[in-house]
Amino acid sequence: MAGNNRKPHAIMIPYPYQGHINPFVYLAMKLASQGFTITFVNTQSVHHRISRAQSATNGGDIFAGARDSGLDIRYATVSDGFPIEFDRSLNHDQFVDGLINVFSAYVDELVARLAVSDPPGTCLISDTFYVWASAIAGKHNLVSVSFWTEPALVLSLYYHLDLLKKYGHFGSKVKREDVIDYIPGVRKIKPTDLTSYLQADDIWTVVHRVIYKAFEDIKKADIIICNTVQELEFDTLSALHRKQPTYAIGPIVSGFTNQTVSTSLWSESDCTPWLDGKPNGSVLYVSFGSHAHTTTKEDIWEIAHGLLMSGVNFVWVIRPDIVNSGETNFLPVGFENSMEGRGLIVRWCSQIKVISHPAIGGFMSHCGWNSVLESISCRVPLICFPLFTDQFTNRKLVVNDWKIGINLCDRASITRKEVEEKIRYLTSEKTSKELRNAIKEVSKTMENALTIDGSSEKNFKLLIEDIKAQMNKKTGPAFGVVDRSREHVWAPTTKKRSLSIAVNNQLPLHAFSY
Incomplete structure (x- = not known):
């Protein structure tokens, strides 16, 4: 299919924690309201927790209501490589190591399927902490968009980790206490105001390995999205934008759209x-x-x-x-x-x-x-x-x-x-x-910033234009055999409702079409 005839279809994959899922959900609905097809991907574990917390009656499809209002949002789940009953909190390091080394294969299989779907996937919007995002996007000829869910200041500190190492504010045996004044676009900052991982003595934990790899990978992304407001972090964002296209489109909170989606991982009390x-x-x-x-x-x-x-x-x-x-x-x-x-x-x-x-x-x-x-x-x-x-x-x-x-x-x-x-x-x-x-x-x-003429709304329009421009440079994906045993997808189609069941690693998985 020629690039300039392709409808934008964004595959969105948040990091499997509540604070990352929420902004992804509201960005998905915002993009869908602008004519994007969205396939939103949760891990089966996250899906299970949301369904249990919400006592779901719709099979756990969190976007059923959004689709009823006319938004083309498909919902997919994929294995993270661990059984549902595996305690991801208690076994944090093992779980994060799996997200680095195992989860990508399952995502790759799902993206391969979506790359030849109707409409075919054209864009991968993944959490910055996924270290393999650009490789999967490149393999399937998708625009690679890195979504940073934290402030631009934190993004810039990690982005310039080489400077922090060079000047001894990170990874040094001697703890420097003088202010840091050499990060492009960042005002003077005290070492005690760095993230906990940048203040740590042990810099080879599994989370540090994620940070190192993720911030090598982000520099390969076509576009960076940041959940902040341009006026609040102007200098930092400007410096980042000079290196890569970086769009501040925040605040991405529940008021970001007029739609509400239940994504809580716990049952909620009414206060x-x-x-x-x-x-x-x-x-x-x-x-x-x-x-x-x-x-x-x-x-x-x-x-x-x-x-x-x-x-x-x-x-x-x-x-x-x-x-x-x-x-x-x-x-x-x-x-x-x-x-x-x-x-x-x-x-x-x-x-x-x-x-x-x-x-x-x-x-x-x-x-x-x-x-x-x-x-x-x-x-x-x-x-x-x-x-x-x-x-x-x-x-x-x-x-x-x-x-x-x-x-x-x-x-x-x-x-x-x-x-x-x-x-x-x-x-x-x-x-x-x-x-x-x-x-x-x-x-x-x-x-x-969120008004029609506001910076975030203008940046959001520029983001869409940039995605479409990058998309039109890509060629169609190669067709091949896809293993569909590790994911299930809810999606609106004109076909008769169907149900297929497969078993992988002794876990029942389902695929629904609507």
């Missing part, structure tokens, strides 16, 4: 009735994200006591696996009885639904990037308690650059008195006035 009974701006929302297991029992105790001492109302999301020791009884004895109606503890909830409620006046957060964007969108200032990965660098943006939050502590451990003081500071209208004014301005900048 609305409890919040409805609280005065506007009186509740602190506390959540440390979907993935961190680095919180200590001691920190949880100090936060719990600080919450009680502060006297504020609070909603606290506490996952059972949040404590790094594996303990499940990690709250102080009698804590829940001491809340006296001021506190609500849940295992999981719809974060955007909670922080957009008028009763919420502040957010104590790990500073995951989605949480930061959602906070800004809802104009809720932050107390920052980063735990690992990009969260330390995100805190720098929140506290130092945009001044829309405060730091919980600067020491290795926290105290209940400090927690109390920071909560009181944030929840007092008098002391937090500057924070609230600042977050209103940053929120306006984000809102303006």
Whole structure:
């Protein structure tokens, strides 16, 4: 098929964690609304967890509703190489190693099939952390788009890892404490504001190997997408764009489209009735994200006591696996009885639904990037308690650059008195006035970026033009035999509904056509 006659068909593959899946979902719907055919690919494990959490009645096809509204989004799942019952959290290193060395073969088989589908795949939009994306895109003559779901600052630090090594701020036996001022487009940054992996002593963990390979691979991509706003990280994005086409199209949060898709990996509690009974701006929302297991029992105790001492109302999301020791009884004895109606503890909830409620006046957060964007969108200032990965660098943006939050502590451990003081500071209208004014301005900048003439909307149109231009340079894929035993696909067709079942590695897999 001639390149200039091909309809854009993007195959989208998020990294299998909640914070990566969510922006991928909303970008998929945004592209579909512009005439793209989308095949969205989840691992079978992620699909299983979403289906279980949502008590799915539609076979787990998360885009069924979007298709009913006319969007051409197909939903596929593929094995990550491990059985469904394999504990990916407990066996983190083994799992990530499999994503590097095993998962790519299964993805390759699925992409080979989609490359000759109707319409044929023309573009692979993959998470930047997939180290094999450009190779698979190249093999099947697809435009390679790397989707970075974190801020441009973090992208640039990893992108220029060679400079950090050269000047001894990474991988050196001697820890340098002077500021880093040589990264193109990046203001001076302290070593303590680097990501946790760039501050680590052991630089040969499995995650480090992912970072090294991923940031070799990203430089082979045709296009980079970044979930940020051009005005908020202008210099950094400009420097990156001079090296490769880089488009800031954020914030990609739930308000990015008018469609809602349920993607939660956990069953959600509805906090609305409890919040409805609280005065506007009186509740602190506390959540440390979907993935961190680095919180200590001691920190949880100090936060719990600080919450009680502060006297504020609070909603606290506490996952059972949040404590790094594996303990499940990690709250102080009698804590829940001491809340006296001021506190609500849940295992999981719809974060955007909670922080957009008028009763919420502040957010104590790990500073995951989605949480930061959602906070800004809802104009809720932050107390920052980063735990690992990009969260330390995100805190720098929140506290130092945009001044829309405060730091919980600067020491290795926290105290209940400090927690109390920071909560009181944030929840007092008098002391937090500057924070609230600042977050209103940053929120306006984000809102303006998504208007018709805004930077993110303009960049989104340029992205589509660039994808189509790159697509038209590609030739048609080679046809061959495809092993379809490891994936299943939901897709709208004009054919009669069909069901096929195959067995691979003793796991039942299905393929549906609609």
